[in-house]
Amino acid sequence: MKIRATVICEEDRHILLVRKPKSRWALPGGTVERGETHADAALRELAEETGLSAENLLYLMHVSEGGTEHHVFEAAVNDSTAARPQNEISDCVWHPLDAIAQLQMKKGMREILEAFRRRL
Numbered sequence: 001m002k003i004r005a006t007v008i009c010e011e012d013r014h015i016l017l018v019r020k021p022k023s024r025w026a027l028p029g030g031t032v033e034r035g036e037t038h039a040d041a042a043l044r045e046l047a048e049e050t051g052l053s054a055e056n057l058l059y060l061m062h063v064s065e066g067g068t069e070h071h072v073f074e075a076a077v078n079d080s081t082a083a084r085p086q087n088e089i090s091d092c093v094w095h096p097l098d099a100i101a102q103l104q105m106k107k108g109m110r111e112i113l114e115a116f117r118r119r120l
Contacts, residue, residue, distance in 0.1 A: 001069055002069065003069050004032065004070050004071070005030065005032050005041035006027050006029035006070045006071065006112065007027060007045065007054070007073050007074075007075050008027055008073070008074045009028070009052070009054070009080070011077070013096060013097045013120070014094040014097060015094070016050065016083060016094055017093055017094075017095050017103070018049050018050060018091065019089065024105045024109075026106070026109050027072075027113070029045045029046075029049075030045040030049075032071070038073075039057050039059070039073065042057060042071075042075065043075075049085070049092070050086060050092050051082060051084045052079070054075035054076060055075075055076055056075070057073050058074045058075075059071070059072075060072045063108055063111060063112055065107060068108065074116075080094065097120075100117075
């Protein structure tokens with residue numbers, strides 16, 4: 001089972017999404033490394049993929065999808081305008097939460113975002 005730390009950054013009902021070249025949209029996040037907490041992995045992945053730092057990390061939910069276990073956090077970013085694609089990420093955008101249905105993304109990501117939207 002792949003353990004993943006996933007981060008939701010929301011500002012004015014817009015969600016930060018990333019994608020690798022020729023891939024579907026996803027929330028920032030990635031594999032939890034050995035000896036790392038889920039929260040530490042979430043912060044590291046957010047910084048590695050978008051260049052953003054965050055504070056007030058809040059654990060939201062656990063979602064299993066196929067062979068992946070998502071530990072989902074909400075993060076308040078310090079400067080949303082500073083989001084830039086980093087490393088393997090080719091695109092990084094703030095997308096309206098109410099318009100996510102039109103995006104290509106994996107089923108698990110869509111379920112996470114739908115659950116988050118119901119929470120707001």
